[in-house]
Amino acid sequence: MVDAVFLEGAGCECDVTLDTWLKDSLPLFPGAVRSLLSRELVLTAREFFERTFAWQGLIENVNAKAGDKQYWQSPYDQYSNVIGILGVAFNGNALTPLPQRPARNTETSDVPTHYYAEPGHPDVFHLYPLLATDNDDALDIFVALTPKQSVEHLPRIAALKFYDAILEGFMARMLMHPNKPYSAPQLAMIHRRNFIAQCGRYMGQAKQGYVQAQNWSFPPSWGVRRSQTL
Numbered sequence: 001m002v003d004a005v006f007l008e009g010a011g012c013e014c015d016v017t018l019d020t021w022l023k024d025s026l027p028l029f030p031g032a033v034r035s036l037l038s039r040e041l042v043l044t045a046r047e048f049f050e051r052t053f054a055w056q057g058l059i060e061n062v063n064a065k066a067g068d069k070q071y072w073q074s075p076y077d078q079y080s081n082v083i084g085i086l087g088v089a090f091n092g093n094a095l096t097p098l099p100q101r102p103a104r105n106t107e108t109s110d111v112p113t114h115y116y117a118e119p120g121h122p123d124v125f126h127l128y129p130l131l132a133t134d135n136d137d138a139l140d141i142f143v144a145l146t147p148k149q150s151v152e153h154l155p156r157i158a159a160l161k162f163y164d165a166i167l168e169g170f171m172a173r174m175l176m177h178p179n180k181p182y183s184a185p186q187l188a189m190i191h192r193r194n195f196i197a198q199c200g201r202y203m204g205q206a207k208q209g210y211v212q213a214q215n216w217s218f219p220p221s222w223g224v225r226r227s228q229t230l
Contacts, residue, residue: 016159018042018152021167029174029182037174038152044169045154046146048162048195052203053084053144055155062139064090064112066131068105073143074123079151082123084144088115090127091138098128108132165198 018038029037049055057076073082088095090112098116107129118124125141147154158166168191175188 016154016156018154020154020159021163021170025167025170025174028171029180031181032174040173041166041170042147042149042151044173044195045158045166046149048166048169048199048202049144049146050083051199052206053086054162054202054206055080055145055157056086056206057082057143057145059139059141059143061137062141064127064131064135064138066134068126068130070118071125071127071139071141072123073125073141075148076143076145078148079153080145080147080155082143083146084122085115085117085125085141086144087142088125088127089140089142091135092140095127101126102128106130110135162198162202165195165202168192168198169195 018041021041022034022037026032026037059073059076062071073085075081085097088097095112096114098114101116101119102114105128108131109129110132112127112129112131114128115125116128118126123143145155172188172191172195175182175184175191177183
């Protein structure tokens with residue numbers, strides 16, 4: 001039997017409102033209602049972070065449980081969901097990711113060596129080998145985040161570092177609307193190409209941990225949450 005371990009969020013610095021972008025773009029879209037603008041902006045932010053994994057967090061001090069457990073990580077908090085598992089450490093030692101569930105999944109050990117994602121659930125993972133005993137505060141999980149579709153706030157890093165990239169994608173979405181006073185498909189394609197290019201740029205920076213490292217690294221601190229076992 002597979003049990004689930006759910007994690008509770010402690011909140012993130014989602015203190016940048018959508019108005020940060022809308023106040024600069026509203027005059028460019030005559031006749032567009034705010035709800036439509038907000039929707040397209042959130043969808044742009046979601047696409048940006050899903051393409052880049054540039055918004056990252058660390059879930060610390062999670063209780064590791066014996067047996068075959070599913071470690072569920074979404075929602076991260078009221079503003080965001082987990083869209084990828086970038087690394088897992090057990091008692092400070094990084095585990096090796098597996099591309100799929102091992103064929104032999106009945107082995108047990110006091111110390112896992114690998115982890116793998118639940119098929120169809122990028123925010124859920126398992127440990128391998130199965131833990132023989134419980135181990136409190138043993139897991140740290142490095143994750144990629146994206147905003148929920150219903151939010152009116154984005155993380156601080158969205159404005160501090162990714163403002164122009166998100167604005168390019170937002171402009172592209174709006175200008176592609178058909179039969180509007182502001183419709184401009186050719187200009188939209190230019191903004192779209194700029195957006196895709198900046199996604200590639202920031203994806204590379206995120207993979208280097210924003211410090212010019214050569215590969216993914218497990219950062220010392222991104223955020224803190226505790227685990228709940230149901």
